[in-house]
Amino acid sequence: MAADKKVETCYKDCCAQSFNFYLENSGEHEAILQCVHSVLPGEFKRIGAGKSSLDVLGVGSGGGQVDVQMLALLQSTFPGVPVTADVVEGSTKLSNNFKALVDKTADLKNVQFQWHIMPSEDYVTQAKAKDVKKFDFIHMIQMIYYVDNLAETIQFYHGLLKENGRLMIINEIADGGWDTLWKTHEKELCTRTIAEYRSSKEIKACLDKLGLKYDEHPVPNAFDISQCFDPKSKLGCEMINFITARDDFYESFTPEIRANILDVLKNKCSTQKDGKIMFNSTLSCLLVHA
Template sequence: MESKLRSLFHDPEYYTKSFHCYAALSAKFSVLANWGETVFGEAVVDKIKVTLGENEELRVLGIGSGSGEMDMQMLTKLLRRFPLINNRVVEPALDQLVKYKALAQSEAHDLHGVLTCDWRQQTIDQYEKAGDSRQFHFISSIHSIYYVDDVDRSLMYLYDRLDPGGILLVVTVSDDSGFWRLWNHFPSFQDSLMTFTNSSHIRGSLERRGIPCTQYHQRSRVEITQCFDEASEEGALVVDFLTHVVKLKETAPAQLYKEVIEYLGSDHCSEKSADDVLFNNDWDAVVVCKPVD
């Protein structure tokens, strides 16, 4: 990364601010919620091949669960088949864990079967190094696999944590999304705290190890017209989230910033609709079913 540029991951407060700005524009949670109410049931809930005793819990692990919106959707769906769930959450950001706990409490009436929530303020790498060998029936990583030291190793670690018959769900940007094309075009934005990866990397890692997987594609567009308004504070925050750089406009050389804005508006990353610019936010869900021994 350019010497004057600073990754969002070195400023958690600013990361959260820019993320929520982007999420508000993309309606990210509603898109994921729709997926959770439709495809998730068929792709995950119906495919879990475990037999639980009368008082045995379904063990769930969420990696990088953030403030919990998607987890709540998935847990609610899982409860329709599995009445008892033990939910472990691994999330490094304290403010996100606080929001997740508040959300879980506010929706307790819908989660009566979740007997326990085990909160771990850790990265996945820290969780792995802690040496916990517990097995799970369902593991999810929703847009969080980017933030690991080694994607291949972390994928295999999560796969090893699955009980036979369990399912691993990994959601990442698509290999033809605007995110991936932007990151790939400006590799200097990559930081040691983030690995630029996409769904094809996840599939490839699994396939090299002979692990079958199924991919579900989700088309998504985000209206980012304000990114091209130099007076828009919200637009600047969205640019910062897209590039994962703190205050790009203020810290990047003028020519680099110009190139970023031009590339964002090009057909490599976006589409035009009348006077609006629609960013390609496509993502993929990769689902792995661990064979029963």
């Protein structure tokens, strides 16, 4: 990270409420789950073929809504095979939400969980100090923005894969709405939770440089941001605050910068459909081979 930027950790529990608001109004989890149920059954069959146990690591798992479905899918693919799930998540609140979700998900009664409530960097440090556990499947969903060193992070987690394992990285797609907005206004936006915006373009360039083989699957998604342009709309203000990582977007920037951001958001990041402004939030699912 740039030394002259004051960056707040994304793992603060105060961010959890804003994140959950976004998930409820963006359709992102639904889009990711469609990808999971489309892509992972075949991948899991290859990953687990002939194995007597399976080990999964989730990095930045949040409240676990996607994790529990992936684990249930893995169990249904290999019924009776023991599964362990290690979870790395920096938010205590989101981790507690995940644990509560596990308790009421019958399909996961036989999964053994190990909780690591800490940022990814702390987990890496601890793992390097002892015998490192290896995994058949590792997933990093919407968290690669927050790590200090992209190449070192990918190299470390890729090194934890067992034979025939997969590392799944889901991030915003190159030239999508998020990528366009945050790259255009990098100076104004990359000052707090995200110091360097990374889309699938940067991740793939890193994978190529490391010589790692991967497959890419697009995850289409778009959501209505029409109310973001109305400062009197509570929902719109909460959404634009999340999109720009600000507590109060309409008070955070000069009128000129604010107008420029809204213009980019409307005319370069979105399309208009049925009178609505639909933000392009398409994701990229990268499956990196062991």
